[in-house]
Amino acid sequence: MTAGTEETSKKDSTPSPADQIRAVRNRIRALLKHEEKKLAKQRAEEEEASRYTRYSQAADTLMADPSIAPRGTANAEFKNIHTGETETIALNPALDALENAELLYKKARKGRRGYETAAANVEETTAAVGKLSGIINSIEDIVKEKAPLDLDGGDIERVREIASEFLPDAGTISGGKKKTAEPQAPFKKYVIDGWEIYLGKNSEQNDELSTKFAKPSDIWLHVAAHAGSHVIIRHKKDTPNPPKDVVHKAAQLAVWYSKARHTSYAEVHVTEARFVRKRRHAPPGEVIAERCKAVRVEPKDPKLIVSND
Numbered sequence: 001m002t003a004g005t006e007e008t009s010k011k012d013s014t015p016s017p018a019d020q021i022r023a024v025r026n027r028i029r030a031l032l033k034h035e036e037k038k039l040a041k042q043r044a045e046e047e048e049a050s051r052y053t054r055y056s057q058a059a060d061t062l063m064a065d066p067s068i069a070p071r072g073t074a075n076a077e078f079k080n081i082h083t084g085e086t087e088t089i090a091l092n093p094a095l096d097a098l099e100n101a102e103l104l105y106k107k108a109r110k111g112r113r114g115y116e117t118a119a120a121n122v123e124e125t126t127a128a129v130g131k132l133s134g135i136i137n138s139i140e141d142i143v144k145e146k147a148p149l150d151l152d153g154g155d156i157e158r159v160r161e162i163a164s165e166f167l168p169d170a171g172t173i174s175g176g177k178k179k180t181a182e183p184q185a186p187f188k189k190y191v192i193d194g195w196e197i198y199l200g201k202n203s204e205q206n207d208e209l210s211t212k213f214a215k216p217s218d219i220w221l222h223v224a225a226h227a228g229s230h231v232i233i234r235h236k237k238d239t240p241n242p243p244k245d246v247v248h249k250a251a252q253l254a255v256w257y258s259k260a261r262h263t264s265y266a267e268v269h270v271t272e273a274r275f276v277r278k279r280r281h282a283p284p285g286e287v288i289a290e291r292c293k294a295v296r297v298e299p300k301d302p303k304l305i306v307s308n309d
Contacts, residue, residue, distance in 0.1 A: 021139065021155065024167065035129050049111045052115060054087075056104070059102070062078075062101040066096070068097060074093045124243070132166060142155055192246050197232070199230070207278065209232055211278050215234075217274070218234055218272070219250070223260050224269050227285075249305045251268040255297060258299075261299045265298050271290065
């Protein structure tokens with residue numbers, strides 16, 4: 001092969017502007033699909049949690065008149081003592097009225113605690129779905145402005161800027177693959193919904209990750225009261241914070257890669273990397289983190305959270 005032929009071959013292998021724009025659009029579409037599925041689940045959770053008042057009122061009614069539901073009753077029809085309306089509620093036939101009332105009170109307490117959180121999650125995800133739909137529409141408008149062969153670098157930059165809120169790495173996308181914009185880090189790495197997550201593999205790496213590799217605006221996580229990996233979510237300065245779902249999943253990774261892996265739940269401290277510092281002469285892996293917020297999550301196998309690492 002001649003030098004000229006080789007040069008032409010390399011040039012031809014570069015994705016066209018249309019291909020690069022399509023790669024960004026496809027990733028946004030995948031995120032939208034994910035958020036829509038999450039929203040459907042969250043709405044179901046909100047609906048279930050919103051029933052806590054009904055559970056409490058039904059329990060009060062059963063306590064007032066246990067004869068409504070003797071043991072063996074699967075569905076009780078009763079007149080709600082609070083509203084005066086006739087209602088039907090499913091019960092556990094293995095329990096008597098008072099035991100079913102206690103079960104309903106328990107559901108009411110759980111629903112009361114979860115409703116506010118569920119409603120906030122629905123609001124946040126609904127906003128994300130709206131933004132992602134708007135981004136896709138904006139990209140479609142850019143594509144419609146020109147013929148595919150007339151799209152250029154300026155169009156690519158416009159698309160990347162539009163998508164940057166949900167794809168922090170959009171500026172490095174080329175044909176659906178990321179260019180190595182910075183040296184390959186030695187840490188364990190995952191990508192969750194477009195957000196890069198890094199974890200230290202040992203105490204020395206934890207030091208390196210938290211005090212040298214992390215940028216001030218990155219999000220730092222670590223399991224409270226247990227030894228484990230320090231975790232960093234790459235976050236560019238002056239851009240929106242990672243979605244709560246991404247932070248939740250990163251926290252699950254922090255628990256999984258810690259001594260708390262075999263617990264049901266663990267508390268994870270979350271703060272910005274600029275509030276993490278190392279005490280002089282402190283042993284490897286020991287840092288001081290300030291202004292932390294705590295999230296309580298269960299450990300989860302990375303295979304169930306992310307598709308690549």
